[in-house]
Amino acid sequence: DSGVTQTPKHLITATGQRVTLRCSPRSGDLSVYWYQQSLDQGLQFLIQYYNGEERAKGNILERFSAQQFPDLHSELNLSSLELGDSALYFCASSPRQGEGADTQYFGPGTRLTVL
């Protein structure tokens, strides 16, 4: 158990819908990262927040957005869902920015299925 929690574990929804995935980082960690893992793409970085501020953005679609709240939990919002958005979504956390933040600890993931 990494100490990172994610809810829900599974989500099944229809195309065109909107969902929210939630993540709580390890106690004391300020950085939260979101990754998408699909069969054909492997683990892909989406976005990073540090202490409430967006710090890095990867290949995140415009239909996706995220935020980090004052209590440091983070939410990933996915809207206008398409079949291709079906994937495992992981949240990871690390203690601080810079070289010491290299080790990221992953949550159990949310499996999203879009029908």
Place this chain on the structure above:
Amino acid sequence: EDKVVQSPLSLVVHEGDTVTLNCSYEVTNFRSLLWYKQEKKAPTFLFMLTSSGIEKKSGRLSSILDKKELFSILNITATQTGDSAVYLCAVPSFHNAGNMLTFGGGTRLMVKP
């Protein structure tokens, strides 16, 4: 763009065998290389390597980095069925004002009894 390539793609061995997994990388400003084990869901952190030639060990698992040739290997000795998993290699990099990990495609290891 940073790149991480792992080989082999998959491996089937029997309990007691020794395996070597490979990871090669191209990264603009190298800081470290990380190995993760992914069983059913979450990638679990194994090692972080920063210096060439220094072996990191944890039980039957060990890993070493070669910064000159830009690769790392993960060795598992006396394999057990519980070692069956996907092993992922990743390199961190600065991105925009933050950090990200670039992952390789993974090596799927199956250990048969």
